[in-house]
Amino acid sequence: MSVREIRHPLVQHKLSLLRDKDISTRSFRELTGEIGSLLTYEATADLELEEYTVESWIGPTAGQRIKGKKITVVPILRAGLGMLDGVLSMVPSAKVSVVGLYRDEETLQPVTYFEKMASDIDQRMALIVDPMLATGGSMLACIDMLKAAGCEQIRALVLVAAPEGIRLIEEKHPDVELYTAAIDERLNDQGYIVPGLGDAGDKIFGTR
Numbered sequence: 001m002s003v004r005e006i007r008h009p010l011v012q013h014k015l016s017l018l019r020d021k022d023i024s025t026r027s028f029r030e031l032t033g034e035i036g037s038l039l040t041y042e043a044t045a046d047l048e049l050e051e052y053t054v055e056s057w058i059g060p061t062a063g064q065r066i067k068g069k070k071i072t073v074v075p076i077l078r079a080g081l082g083m084l085d086g087v088l089s090m091v092p093s094a095k096v097s098v099v100g101l102y103r104d105e106e107t108l109q110p111v112t113y114f115e116k117m118a119s120d121i122d123q124r125m126a127l128i129v130d131p132m133l134a135t136g137g138s139m140l141a142c143i144d145m146l147k148a149a150g151c152e153q154i155r156a157l158v159l160v161a162a163p164e165g166i167r168l169i170e171e172k173h174p175d176v177e178l179y180t181a182a183i184d185e186r187l188n189d190q191g192y193i194v195p196g197l198g199d200a201g202d203k204i205f206g207t208r
């Protein structure tokens with residue numbers, strides 16, 4: 001599996017701000033969206049272009065546009081919604097396929113509660129967005145759902161990934177490409193990433 005840790009200074013600066021224990025809901029939300037934009041910039045760097053002619057103010061001129069496969073952004077509810085606007089700011093025409101999953105606090109197993117995919121998902125590249133890849137159970141369930149719906153090209157964008165989660169996705173879906181702002185040390189006994197961000201969903205929505 002291709003794993004890219006984006007070491008860009010803007011990403012690392014914003015991620016460090018996110019780790020501050022005293023961060024406000026507002027700042028956490030804003031930074032989550034901004035890093036979502038920057039990860040999207042990286043994850044779309046190899047999209048194929050085609051030439052076409054633009055009727056410009058001075059007459060026909062050579063232009064380029066993205067060719068072929070289009071994108072569907074796949075936020076994993078809830079926390080993935082925190083990245084959605086930032087991702088869409090880079091790919092404003094993308095369709096959105098929504099997957100609802102939560103992690104059972106006792107078993108750490110993912111529980112699915114919603115699924116609504118773009119109707120032409122078999123012709124689109126999926127960009128899954130979720131701030132946290134911890135055990136990997138939620139990401140694995142989402143990838144399984146996308147593949148069952150016919151999606152063939154999948155990239156996952158996360159803010160923080162744990163080695164445990166990367167290993168799981170690598171083992172089950174080696175074709176999936178992962179873009180992350182950080183690969184952290186490990187999971188703690190409750191399945192939280194260390195150092196991580198704490199509970200990303202609660203921080204984005206201001207719940208606890």
Ligand SMILES: O=P(O)(O)OC[C@H]1O[C@H](OP(=O)(O)OP(=O)(O)O)[C@H](O)[C@@H]1O
Binds near residue numbers: 131165
């Ligand atoms: O890799 P995993 O061990 O599956 O954990 C990661 C999942 O946990 C968090 O969601 P959570 O279950 O807290 O739901 P929420 O977004 O509604 O808060 C996070 O946003 C991921 O979806």
Ligand SMILES: O=c1cc[nH]c(=O)[nH]1
Binds near residue numbers: 192197198199
């Ligand atoms: O560290 C973690 C793990 C799962 N979900 C979170 O929000 N944070």
Ligand SMILES: [Mg+2]
Binds near residue numbers: 199201
């Ligand atoms: Mg949560």
